[in-house]
Amino acid sequence: MHKSPHTKKAKTRITKNVRAQDLPVVLVHRLPAFNLLFKSRLHNHFTLLHPPLDSPDSVHSFLSRHAASIRALVAVGSTPVKSQILDLLPALEIVVCSSAGIDHVELSECRRRGLLVTSAGNAFSEDVADYSVALLIDVLRRVSAGNRFVRAGLWPQHGSYPLGSTLVGKRVGIVGLGSIGSEIAKRLPAFGCSIAYTSRKKKSGVSYPFFENVHDLAADSNVLIVCCALTNQTRHMINKDVMMALGKKGVIVNVGRGALIDEKELVQSLLRGEIGGAGLDVYENEPHVPEELFKLDNVVLSRHVAVMTLNLSKHCRM
Amino acid sequence: MHKSPHTKKAKTRITKNVRAQDLPVVLVHRLPAFNLLFKSRLHNHFTLLHPPLDSPDSVHSFLSRHAASIRALVAVGSTPVKSQILDLLPALEIVVCSSAGIDHVELSECRRRGLLVTSAGNAFSEDVADYSVALLIDVLRRVSAGNRFVRAGLWPQHGSYPLGSTLVGKRVGIVGLGSIGSEIAKRLPAFGCSIAYTSRKKKSGVSYPFFENVHDLAADSNVLIVCCALTNQTRHMINKDVMMALGKKGVIVNVGRGALIDEKELVQSLLRGEIGGAGLDVYENEPHVPEELFKLDNVVLSRHVAVMTLNLSKHCRM
Structure with missing residues (x-):
């Protein structure tokens, strides 16, 4: 796709001035059936954390190590977002859904915790x-x-x-x-x-x-x-x-x-x-x-x- | 599909008053790959002649028996209409193509013989x-x-x-x-x-x-x-x-x-x-x-x- 000179310039600036450790930490929350697309575009702006997909135990231990830094969770596809995972993320501020529908998110729990929830809206x-x-x-x-x-x-x-x-x-x-x-x-x-x-x-x-x-x-x-x-x-x-x-x-x-x-x-x-x-x-x-x-x-x-x-x-x- | 009372009445009238031997004779001209659809609808209005599909010889003998009565030929699909078949049909008046395109019809030959050629026009x-x-x-x-x-x-x-x-x-x-x-x-x-x-x-x-x-x-x-x-x-x-x-x-x-x-x-x-x-x-x-x-x-x-x-x-x- 055509990229405007403006977009290019902005991208270069971000890449030069922001160091990896300063990027916001985003948890990629997904079932094995769903893949996060366009990862390369996100890498310039966020530190993406990918928990292991093999067992709940290893997810738990992974999250407890990173919990303090995780301010955003991106829910890929219809991966459920329930209180079990929210309980592990005390610093979480926002749940970003890659889908238009958000029926897989326990909205009452998000509301109770004061979390923002976004969907893909009408983009698709x-x-x-x-x-x-x-x-x-x-x-x-x-x-x-x-x-x-x-x-x-x-x-x-x-x-x-x-x-x-x-x-x-x-x-x-x-x-x-x-x-x-x-x-x-x-x-x-x-x-x-x-x-x-x-x-x-x-x-x-x-x-x-x-x-x-x-x-x-x-x-x-x-x-x-x-x-x-x-x-x-x-x-x-x-x-x-x-x-x-x-x-x-x-x-x-x-x-x-x-x-x-x-x-x-x-x-x-x-x-x-x-x-x-x-x-x-x-x-x-x-x-x-x-x-x-x-x-x-x-x-x-x-x-x-x-x-x-x-x-x-x-x-x-x- | 919904049939108007008008259409129904007209159909009944035709069926009652016209006997099979009075119906115009139509040659169904087709390669084995093409089928004439909606035959039952045509039967009330025309006597359909189906030549054998097996060999040029048997087609030739079939057509020579019926040639004098055949006033219309319906070309099914893209079955070629060439001088070879037109030569066998001295009473032919019209070539009816079931398709919108008529590239399979030797138009110069039809013109020379004064035949009408119709296509499906924009019906499809x-x-x-x-x-x-x-x-x-x-x-x-x-x-x-x-x-x-x-x-x-x-x-x-x-x-x-x-x-x-x-x-x-x-x-x-x-x-x-x-x-x-x-x-x-x-x-x-x-x-x-x-x-x-x-x-x-x-x-x-x-x-x-x-x-x-x-x-x-x-x-x-x-x-x-x-x-x-x-x-x-x-x-x-x-x-x-x-x-x-x-x-x-x-x-x-x-x-x-x-x-x-x-x-x-x-x-x-x-x-x-x-x-x-x-x-x-x-x-x-x-x-x-x-x-x-x-x-x-x-x-x-x-x-x-x-x-x-x-x-x-x-x-x-x-």
């Missing part, structure tokens, strides 16, 4: 919206499944492969019209889709039809795109009833959190053909993906990556 | 545009490749898979701003992409930057979407030079015709990493797809299906 909204649209078109038009068919060398032998369904005229229900949902709603009308939504409350200044609950939205939609925050109120909000209301040809796209959907019911509904297909970027127990889905061609599986691109760095410029 | 443009966008996002964000990664059960073991690239800020060059190209141009600005184009001539009333030739367009673009007609002038227009101008990170999407691209050079450029990726719905020698592409994760392969959806029937209502 456009990329997530792009990915949602790709999952939707992929499921409807069978892009990935067709790709597998061609790669397996089956086109010359079999000639045809089942056709997909057009986007024109599809009624798309957006579950959560926050910054991601709004970006999705911007993209789909050009494809001939109509938009409706449900949200905690009706948004002012928004002309899309509002539904009080997700069941009624599903009953009026061909597609549900799930992109709201995971809270106690939204956990398993896409349940069996909602799927039945969506119906046999209905498609679900989930780029929010796995637990927004009752995953067991989703798998059963897909296996029984009670809904038409799904595009899933998130799961209840990542990186575990229900294996029954591997054999279904009307399902597109992704690895919690809707937020992530190489150009993530545009948000990390310092 | 929206579906092709949708598919092009899906191929583009798929290549950039690695949707299909990620789907394979998850389905192979590799997420828990490997954790990460290479990230894709954002759409925001991408400069997209459209090769052929006809009805498909225009539909693509309608969809992409909502994703933060900018549009430029090349075409036989600059379009009036269009504000996107126009480039006189595809090489200059490629040099100024991150992505080329190829969706023009195949003619003697456009054959292999995407050649080695154009690919080099597009560059190492450049992506090519082809939903036009395979021969618009020099396929051998495309394969070599992809294998050598001289371009960044490709989304291909069409090939020079369908249904043959160059096998070297099967192992590349930055390529999405499709089976000449961008025009086709189950809802194709909306265009076939009679």
Whole structure:
């Protein structure tokens, strides 16, 4: 990416004048499944502490050695931030989440300790919206499944492969019209889709039809795109009833959190053909993906990556 | 799909009053690779003749028996319509192509015989545009490749898979701003992409930057979407030079015709990493797809299906 002369100059100044021991100490808190990206960009500004990932005991001993200096914790991906770790960090001032959702952080504990908690906000909204649209078109038009068919060398032998369904005229229900949902709603009308939504409350200044609950939205939609925050109120909000209301040809796209959907019911509904297909970027127990889905061609599986691109760095410029 | 009472009534009337022997005789002209869709809808209006597909000799004898009654020929997919077959059909009045492109029809021969030639016109443009966008996002964000990664059960073991690239800020060059190209141009600005184009001539009333030739367009673009007609002038227009101008990170999407691209050079450029990726719905020698592409994760392969959806029937209502 293009770097302005201004950015370059500022960077050089910092590198020259600040010595490593003066940099703020940041604890990189992560499960082995999550990697901290763009480490090299952080090294110029912070001393990054990486605790061992092997056992709770060694983490404990590592943290007790460094506790006094750790003023910031960066929670990578959906690594839980609970009182157990907060108890070990008396000098902590801020919890920085690399994700937009912060359902993995015990917020009441943070509040009690007076900690600041930051999320990625809407920095990723456009990329997530792009990915949602790709999952939707992929499921409807069978892009990935067709790709597998061609790669397996089956086109010359079999000639045809089942056709997909057009986007024109599809009624798309957006579950959560926050910054991601709004970006999705911007993209789909050009494809001939109509938009409706449900949200905690009706948004002012928004002309899309509002539904009080997700069941009624599903009953009026061909597609549900799930992109709201995971809270106690939204956990398993896409349940069996909602799927039945969506119906046999209905498609679900989930780029929010796995637990927004009752995953067991989703798998059963897909296996029984009670809904038409799904595009899933998130799961209840990542990186575990229900294996029954591997054999279904009307399902597109992704690895919690809707937020992530190489150009993530545009948000990390310092 | 919803049928209006008007349509239903008209259909019943035809079925009642017209006997099979009075229906116009239509020759279904197709290579084994192509199927005529929605036959049942045509049966009420036409007597469809299906010549044997096994050998030229048996086709010849079949046609000589029926020649006098055949007033229309429907050319399925890109089945060639050449003087050899036209010579056998003295009563022919019209060649009906099921495709938007008619590069497979020997137009000079049709003109000489006073035959009408019809194409699918812009009936498919929206579906092709949708598919092009899906191929583009798929290549950039690695949707299909990620789907394979998850389905192979590799997420828990490997954790990460290479990230894709954002759409925001991408400069997209459209090769052929006809009805498909225009539909693509309608969809992409909502994703933060900018549009430029090349075409036989600059379009009036269009504000996107126009480039006189595809090489200059490629040099100024991150992505080329190829969706023009195949003619003697456009054959292999995407050649080695154009690919080099597009560059190492450049992506090519082809939903036009395979021969618009020099396929051998495309394969070599992809294998050598001289371009960044490709989304291909069409090939020079369908249904043959160059096998070297099967192992590349930055390529999405499709089976000449961008025009086709189950809802194709909306265009076939009679």
